Amino acid sequence: MSNFEREKPMPYEVPHFINGQPVTSQGRKLALYNPATGELSGHVAVADQALLDKAVAAAHSAFQPWSSTPPPQRAKILFRYKTLLEQHKEKLAALVTQEHGKTLPEALGSVQRGIDVVDFACGISYHLKGSFAEEVAKEIDCYSLHQPLGVCAGITPFNFPAMIPLWMLSMAIACGNTFILKPSEKDPSCSLLLAELAQEAGVPDGVFNVIHGDKETVEALLIQPDIKAISFVGSSTVAEHVYKTGIANNKRVQAFGGAKNHCVIMPDADVEPLVKLLVESAYGSAGERCMALSVAVIIGDEMADRLIARIRSEVKNLTIGPLVTQQHWER
Numbered sequence: 001m002s003n004f005e006r007e008k009p010m011p012y013e014v015p016h017f018i019n020g021q022p023v024t025s026q027g028r029k030l031a032l033y034n035p036a037t038g039e040l041s042g043h044v045a046v047a048d049q050a051l052l053d054k055a056v057a058a059a060h061s062a063f064q065p066w067s068s069t070p071p072p073q074r075a076k077i078l079f080r081y082k083t084l085l086e087q088h089k090e091k092l093a094a095l096v097t098q099e100h101g102k103t104l105p106e107a108l109g110s111v112q113r114g115i116d117v118v119d120f121a122c123g124i125s126y127h128l129k130g131s132f133a134e135e136v137a138k139e140i141d142c143y144s145l146h147q148p149l150g151v152c153a154g155i156t157p158f159n160f161p162a163m164i165p166l167w168m169l170s171m172a173i174a175c176g177n178t179f180i181l182k183p184s185e186k187d188p189s190c191s192l193l194l195a196e197l198a199q200e201a202g203v204p205d206g207v208f209n210v211i212h213g214d215k216e217t218v219e220a221l222l223i224q225p226d227i228k229a230i231s232f233v234g235s236s237t238v239a240e241h242v243y244k245t246g247i248a249n250n251k252r253v254q255a256f257g258g259a260k261n262h263c264v265i266m267p268d269a270d271v272e273p274l275v276k277l278l279v280e281s282a283y284g285s286a287g288e289r290c291m292a293l294s295v296a297v298i299i300g301d302e303m304a305d306r307l308i309a310r311i312r313s314e315v316k317n318l319t320i321g322p323l324v325t326q327q328h329w330e331r
Contacts, residue, residue, distance in 0.1 A: 028046040120170075
């Protein structure tokens with residue numbers, strides 16, 4: 001039975017997950033708060049260098065046998081993982097709501113979008129096909145191969161604690177890499193359930209590991225020589241730092257930052273359906289997403305007056321969850 005299928009004591013402690021086992025540590029701990037009440041709900045331990053090295057060593061040892069596993073066999077494991085995720089979708093969504101504060105429908109939607117990427121990864125046998133072209137020039141043939149890199153790491157944000165980790169880990173392990181997840185320290189429990197379900201699906205020990213921490217842990221990941229690639233989602237300032245530091249340490253880096261999203265509204269737009277779309281885009285998930293609408297550019301004074309009045313009315317009936325921390329509310 002999953003640790004997170006049982007009711008957790010209060011306050012609870014979120015462990016790391018290394019080489020197929022939950023791992024506790026005695027070092028520095030960070031507090032977790034219930035976003036609805038502001039009360040202390042638990043703690044998450046920060047991985048020190050020794051624990052991080054242990055996770056990297058586990059992933060490094062697991063890489064050779066996992067990368068040698070035929071893609072159809074990896075796909076079978078991912079199919080089982082997808083099935084388990086669907087069976088535990090409500091539990092994952094409840095954890096998102098408990099630690100992040102999304103409404104339950106929003107949490108369920110975000111979990112499903114993560115599962116959709118796992119579904120895509122199940123077709124990895126097709127996506128990993130190479131190519132061959134004969135006689136591209138005189139007596140010259142051309143071919144391409146797709147080969148795994150090694151140990152990959154994912155650094156994920158607080159706003160989608162199930163969806164974004166599933167984006168990263170499913171494609172990384174489907175391609176034959178091993179993976180270390182460093183989730184947000186604000187809502188880390190989802191990552192443990194994701195790891196436990198992966199193990200239940202048949203993902204070998206060491207292929208998927210979870211370590212917790214803050215910016216010091218991120219810095220250690222960026223310079224760890226056995227990590228070959230980093231994927232990051234977060235603020236633009238940190239994304240730039242991750243990119244520069246990662247490539248300076250010979251890593252492949254994906255770094256996704258924030259955005260300012262504009263919507264241009266023409267004078268002949270149909271106001272009623274538009275209002276609902278604008279409010280959902282701007283305030284869905286409490287506005288805590290990179291694709292949230294930032295600015296509405298309304299063409300024409302008449303349209304502006306009508307639209308603003310309708311938006312004000314619609315917002316009064318809006319239901320959103322609490323923001324993840326007091327600091328986010330104050331912003």
